[in-house]
Amino acid sequence: MLTSLSLNQRAAILSVVLLAIGLLVWEAAIPAQKAAGELTEYERLIGGAAQKAGIPPPSEVIAKAWAELSNPFYDAGPNDKGIGIQIGYSLFRVLTGYLLAALVAVPLGFLIGMSPVAYRALNPFIQVLRPISPLAWMPLALFVIQDSQMSAIFVIFVCSIWPMLLNTAFGVAGVRQDWVNVARTHELGALRTAFTVILPAAAPTIVTGMRISIGIAWLVIVAAEMLVGGTGIGYYVWNEWNNLDLTSVIFSILMIGIVGMALDAAFGQLQRAVAYAE
Amino acid sequence: MKSFLSVENLTQRYPDGAGGTLTVFEDASFGIEKGEFVVILGHSGCGKSTIMNILAGLSDPSSGVVKMDGYAVSGPSLDRGVVFQNYSLLPWLSALANVTFGVQARYRDWSRARVVEESKKYLAMVGLEGDVLNRKPAQLSGGMRQRVSIARAFANHPKLLLLDEPFGALDALTRGTIQDELLKIWAGTEQTVFMITHDIDEAILLADRILLMTNGPFARVAESVEITIPRPRTRTGIVDHPNYYAIRNHLVHFLGQRSRDLAGRVEGGTPPPETVRLDVTGGEPDAEAEPAPRLRAVNH
Numbered sequence: 102m103l104t105s106l107s108l109n110q111r112a113a114i115l116s117v118v119l120l121a122i123g124l125l126v127w128e129a130a131i132p133a134q135k136a137a138g139e140l141t142e143y144e145r146l147i148g149g150a151a152q153k154a155g156i157p158p159p160s161e162v163i164a165k166a167w168a169e170l171s172n173p174f175y176d177a178g179p180n181d182k183g184i185g186i187q188i189g190y191s192l193f194r195v196l197t198g199y200l201l202a203a204l205v206a207v208p209l210g211f212l213i214g215m216s217p218v219a220y221r222a223l224n225p226f227i228q229v230l231r232p233i234s235p236l237a238w239m240p241l242a243l244f245v246i247q248d249s250q251m252s253a254i255f256v257i258f259v260c261s262i263w264p265m266l267l268n269t270a271f272g273v274a275g276v277r278q279d280w281v282n283v284a285r286t287h288e289l290g291a292l293r294t295a296f297t298v299i300l301p302a303a304a305p306t307i308v309t310g311m312r313i314s315i316g317i318a319w320l321v322i323v324a325a326e327m328l329v330g331g332t333g334i335g336y337y338v339w340n341e342w343n344n345l346d347l348t349s350v351i352f353s354i355l356m357i358g359i360v361g362m363a364l365d366a367a368f369g370q371l372q373r374a375v376a377y378a379e
Numbered sequence: 380m381k382s383f384l385s386v387e388n389l390t391q392r393y394p395d396g397a398g399g400t401l402t403v404f405e406d407a408s409f410g411i412e413k414g415e416f417v418v419i420l421g422h423s424g425c426g427k428s429t430i431m432n433i434l435a436g437l438s439d440p441s442s443g444v445v446k447m448d449g450y451a452v453s454g455p456s457l458d459r460g461v462v463f464q465n466y467s468l469l470p471w472l473s474a475l476a477n478v479t480f481g482v483q484a485r486y487r488d489w490s491r492a493r494v495v496e497e498s499k500k501y502l503a504m505v506g507l508e509g510d511v512l513n514r515k516p517a518q519l520s521g522g523m524r525q526r527v528s529i530a531r532a533f534a535n536h537p538k539l540l541l542l543d544e545p546f547g548a549l550d551a552l553t554r555g556t557i558q559d560e561l562l563k564i565w566a567g568t569e570q571t572v573f574m575i576t577h578d579i580d581e582a583i584l585l586a587d588r589i590l591l592m593t594n595g596p597f598a599r600v601a602e603s604v605e606i607t608i609p610r611p612r613t614r615t616g617i618v619d620h621p622n623y624y625a626i627r628n629h630l631v632h633f634l635g636q637r638s639r640d641l642a643g644r645v646e647g648g649t650p651p652p653e654t655v656r657l658d659v660t661g662g663e664p665d666a667e668a669e670p671a672p673r674l675r676a677v678n679h
């Protein structure tokens with residue numbers, strides 16, 4: 102009977118089964134812990150805090166998710182904001198830093214890709230700067246910029262620039278000479294050649310770099326917000342950990358994954374739009 | 380009289396990778412007249428593409444000049460259209476957009492509608508109409524792709540059209556149909572064409588004149604063979620013409636044997652190509668006053 106279903110349908114069924122098993126095992130593992138905590142009055146007294154910090158069962162996480170997602174944008178003071186607001190802050194930082202990086206990386210990558218001299222001149226700087234963990238810039242950024250919001254954006258800028266820069270340069274340098282020759286024999290100027298031939302030819306490689314960058318930026322924003330504090334999903338995770346509210350921690354971890362997936366999917370869509378077959 | 384296109388003392392040398400230089404050809408000189416269809420035949424590696432890229436202005440010779448209409452050629456220009464064996468279409472554009480790309484570049488003040496109309500006209504001339512026009516090159520057969528390239532080239536009315544083995548990657552049947560289409564679209568124009576090919580029959584079918592190149596290095600254009608078969612020609616029709624086998628044998632001999640025998644540097648400078656006219660039909664009504672050389676011996 103299963104064989105009559107398509108590959109996708111079978112995979113979907115398997116996914117649901119795996120999820121159900123995982124949640125069941127998780128749910129089943131929790132009460133044993135609780136029961137152990139209920140042994141004596143004394144243990145309950147000293148274990149009270151530990152009890153609260155125990156891993157919550159999935160049912161609790163789902164209940165929490167339902168509560169949070171049904172009112173995602175409430176704002177009850179600096180330490181109590183809806184998940185939607187926190188994610189909004191993170192997305193704003195990520196997209197601002199990312200767009201600034203794209204504005205620098207794509208034109209600069211074009212230049213590097215078109216000119217072997219520029220490539221050789223800039224390569225040593227790129228090679229030294231690229232392996233630096235973006236968070237290592239944080240103290241310097243905080244000191245120079247004197248603003249935690251801007252510092253977080255700067256860290257996103259730094260981490261997203263490299264994949265875009267290198268992929269743009271690589272894509273532009275790799276444009277088939279025959280296509281450039283088509284532009285030359287049609288007497289296209291430098292600007293028109295760049296926009297009508299080189300950009301579409303290199304677009305798949307450039308967008309691949311953009312997709313890698315957005316993934317890294319979303320990874321880094323969580324850590325950056327844990328450091329700078331105040332707002333954002335990273336701060337939210339850290340804050341709930343300080344409150345020992347593990348249900349919220351797990352819920353926000355899931356939200357980080359879902360938003361990351363959505364960002365990646367959007368760039369996947371863009372990638373399909375600019376793809377071409379030779 | 381100066382030719383419409385004159386190639387004067389063209390020399391191309393490259394570093395040979397071992398510290399020395401590789402002379403592809405030296406002091407090559409020949410001319411092409413307006414409206415002429417000239418085909419260049421020679422073995423792989425003798426420098427045909429190198430010559431063509433210089434004519435297109437895509438690369439510079441080590442020395443020598445190419446003059447068109449009396450002016451030295453420098454850099455690529457819309458006056459010299461090029462069709463390459465592969466990859467001359469932009470793969471992210473549809474068949475139609477590839478042609479409008481060219482027409483728009485040529486006629487910058489035309490309206491969009493006019494550009495599209497003109498492009499469709501030339502695409503129709505090579506048998507491409509309807510749905511096919513919206514397909515990307517990857518979704519077209521090799522033959523259709525080259526039809527699009529040819530349509531784009533003709534739509535731009537270049538003064539000189541350069542074709543580098545345009546049908547080299549096609550199967551024999553497809554090649555035949557496209558040759559017919561090329562002849563058809565060419566017949567209605569005064570287009571000057573310079574084409575590279577490997578294929579002797581293709582050369583005889585299409586050319587007014589065939590330039591024969593010796594093997595490299597130090598390749599040279601040794602002969603210029605007139606194709607004394609009247610137009611319009613068809614692939615089946617030319618075979619019945621008495622001159623066909625004389626010309627074909629001459630070309631086969633050249634490529635099989637003499638291109639090797641004649642290879643190498645000529646002491647005292649590269650001589651200009653020798654004109655060869657093979658005509659066994661005898662008392663043609665349009666025979667020139669001056670007796671034309673008849674079925675010249677080839678073993679000299």
Ligand SMILES: Nc1ncnc2c1ncn2[C@@H]1O[C@H](COP(=O)(O)OP(=O)(O)O)[C@@H](O)[C@H]1O
Nearest residue numbers: 393394403422423424425426427428429430595
């Ligand atoms: N950029 C280059 N550098 C070095 N050698 C080259 C270069 N381009 C062509 N050649 C050499 O010049 C010769 C002629 O090449 P080409 O014009 O492509 O031949 P054909 O088109 O007749 O097959 C070959 O031996 C080739 O290796």
Ligand SMILES: [Mg+2]
Nearest residue numbers: 427428429543
């Ligand atoms: Mg070649």
